[in-house]
Amino acid sequence: MWRGAASDHVIDTIAPGRGTDLVDIGAGMGPATVAAARRGAQVTAVDPMPYMRRILSLRRLVQRNRQAITVVAGTAEQLPIADATADVVVGVNTMHHWQDLDAAAAEIHRVLRPGGRIMLVDEDFDDPDHGRNRADGGRRHRRHRHRMTPVGAEEMADALSKAGLVATDAVTTSAAPGVPIKQATARKADV
Template sequence: MTQFPGAVPSPAMAPVVQETYGPADLGATPLFGGGFINFGHWHGIDLDRLPTEDDRIRSQQALYRHVLAALAPTEGLRAVEVGCGLGTGCAVALGEYGFAQVTGMDIHPQQLDRARRAQAGLLAGPAERLRFVQGAAESMPFGDAEFDRLYSVEAAQHFRDLDAFARETARVLRPGGRAAVTSFFVPDADPARPAQLAALLDTFATGLDVAHSIPELTAGLERSGLTDIRVVSIGAAVWPGWDRWLSTMWQPGTWPRNFLRAYREGLLDYFTITAARPAACAGP
């Protein structure tokens, strides 16, 4: 039977993450909206015209729905969101997918304070149906087999150790539990990719985003004993819409517009990755 190791010591928060999600309060900028912080899933949104703020919020909701639907069935189950930000995705999970309990975990205490204020109505509901906990993806403050489902939406690009995240995912999932992760990753194992992305995109140059690759993540999930690992590119539904939204604030040739260029040049893509913890071994 596969063994799932215990938690490792929590890593320190990178200073650039501390600043971006603390004093800088990225989620309050016009790039985002509706309490979400993600690039969005733009399928079905008309990109022949400039997107509105309502379009932007709808795209971010759609990304959560895309991930949560990949975890079905969800009714009556316990879930944890790794990198929950302002907790708006937790509210979607509870309100639309029938989870019995959702735990939002984030490494940043200021984000958790904002989440508790933003989701005060849900927190005042049935005891423990929603809770927020501080913790790192590489060292989750939970017991073994505590959750039926684990999901993470556009947070993995900030994780410092994908192997540790994979081990922790396997550890906190119950046998038969499932995980879904979506974010932007390097599609191949070419060692030149980090430098290429740093030359194009300030978030990689500063270390806010880490140039993790899909082979790196899937290898970590396999080593952790997770199975049924599936990787699906959703870049066509993300990058053109994200660039169209950026065009309302940034001129061509400015660094944020290079996300679409990086996608077109094969340096970066957006993926959904799902995996499962094997069911418990049957007795003799």
């Protein structure tokens, strides 16, 4: 997706300033990456799928601030990012694909600077009020459901806490009408 309510919600909430080093895990076609770069963040977009990286790399070329975007191969469980170099880590609609939530949380802890922030948001596609389910009675969701391992907000926050991060919230809320989400935020303690 080029743009999405969940990504807009994450970047509006995080509100990265100019020069913020932000990692977008499972960046896909880059809705959060592009929104963050437009605010002046330096974004590293991580995705394991060559196809997604190719699309985002092409999209990057047409961005005015393309110098602010780097697209790299990697997974949440093995981030290609040096220790303590990120101010912010975000993940949008990708946690239901991760193989190992605890390993990913440990990686997020490793790459964040002290005081750094993390925000993870997955849309709740199981919610009958999700716009997609309302539109087609849940047919599309049932077709793709086998490829997902839905993760709850508490589960995400617990994994972040276990990795040593300070969980700041775990809520189910909405990013926009018809876009119910599961959201966890945390920060890395200052030294």
